[in-house]
Amino acid sequence: MSLPYAEVIGDPVDHSKSPLIHGFWLEALGLAGRYGRTAVSADDLPAFFAARRRDPDWRGCNVTVPHKERVIARLDRLDPLAARIGAVNTVVREADGALVGHNSDAPGFLRPLAPLLARPHLFRMARVLGTGGAARAIVAALADQGFTLVVAGRDPGKARALLDELAPGEGHHAITLAQFAEPTDFPFDDRAGCLDLVVNATSLGMAGQPPLPFDISHAPPGSLVYDIVYAPLETPLLAAARARGLPVIDGLEMLVGQAAIAFGRFFGQAPPPGGDRALRERLLA
Incomplete structure (x- = not known):
């Protein structure tokens, strides 16, 4: 059975804690979905987005260094805040199939x-x-x-x-x-x-x-x-x-804060309230 999924992309991306954070919330909410990580080079960005546009289960991706500005050329539009900042850290596929860039860092x-x-x-x-x-x-x-x-x-x-x-x-x-x-x-x-x-x-x-x-x-x-x-x-x-x-x-606060906003956009539901302490414990384990 196919599952809706999102992921984080970057180069490198192995260090990212995003899969652990999103996985924690998916488990806590009992949602059917998954979140992974994919290493994507600058040269591979066009092919990556072309493939994901064809995948009906793909909900979007978080974007880490060095692609926060480079991905803009691959998107259909930006929300006003991302356009103002000039950087995207969250790409969401809308119901009409359009890829929209957001900035949840702010x-x-x-x-x-x-x-x-x-x-x-x-x-x-x-x-x-x-x-x-x-x-x-x-x-x-x-x-x-x-x-x-x-x-x-x-x-x-x-x-x-x-x-x-x-x-x-x-x-x-x-x-x-x-x-x-x-x-x-x-x-x-x-x-x-x-x-x-x-x-x-x-x-x-x-x-x-x-x-x-x-x-x-x-x-x-x-x-x-x-x-x-x-x-x-x-x-x-x-x-x-x-x-x-x-x-x-400390830095985990911003990391979790921006992830919470992205999670809601990917999976249509906010992270469960009151779970930040347990999540921090898992991130520090």
């Missing part, structure tokens, strides 16, 4: 912040470290939530261009990442009523990557520190934040 990033964002604040500021694909989704998401943004990258010109494109308006700043590398004794003003975020949107600090050049003294008092890296789960940035008594969000 709402997935916001998912663990929902309780905080539901509260009023006098001011919201986020320091976003990075200018790559993940940073684009995060900047777009935070701009829509009324944040004043400081984007730091190796190339401040690229950071400025990112802000001008995704967060037009006054008040945002683009700086070099090196500006955060050394300790500071900057006298932060009264942060009462403010929501401050520090977000690592790079792969720096990931196992096998160079360290992130950010000294925790640059985080305002009471900041929430959010690192999208999940290998290791406790990055040096998060360890430094905890040592200062700052609240933190």
Whole structure:
């Protein structure tokens, strides 16, 4: 018996935790379906999508590096958020057969912040470290939530261009990442009523990557520190934040958040509520 299925594609893709996440939810809900992983090179993308268009059981795919921009040429249309960000991490086949590109990174990033964002604040500021694909989704998401943004990258010109494109308006700043590398004794003003975020949107600090050049003294008092890296789960940035008594969000939160949105689009049902702890245990096993 054939089953509806979805998958994650990338090059490489063996490291992806998406099959474990989606498989956990399919099992918990008792849904007939499956989720796999398929290594697809850039040269093979046209043939891959041509074959999947002919497969009536295929519901779509998640897209990981390096294809989040390359897949756009293979799709019939983009949803407005994906078009704005310029990257796709979820492809869904609609009832009419059209392949539609979505970006669930932005709402997935916001998912663990929902309780905080539901509260009023006098001011919201986020320091976003990075200018790559993940940073684009995060900047777009935070701009829509009324944040004043400081984007730091190796190339401040690229950071400025990112802000001008995704967060037009006054008040945002683009700086070099090196500006955060050394300790500071900057006298932060009264942060009462403010929501401050520090977000690592790079792969720096990931196992096998160079360290992130950010000294925790640059985080305002009471900041929430959010690192999208999940290998290791406790990055040096998060360890430094905890040592200062700052609240933190680790990379599994965004990973699960974006997957939850994709799952609903693939299988027509939201993940079961209240299962995040059990899922985290399985991901860390």
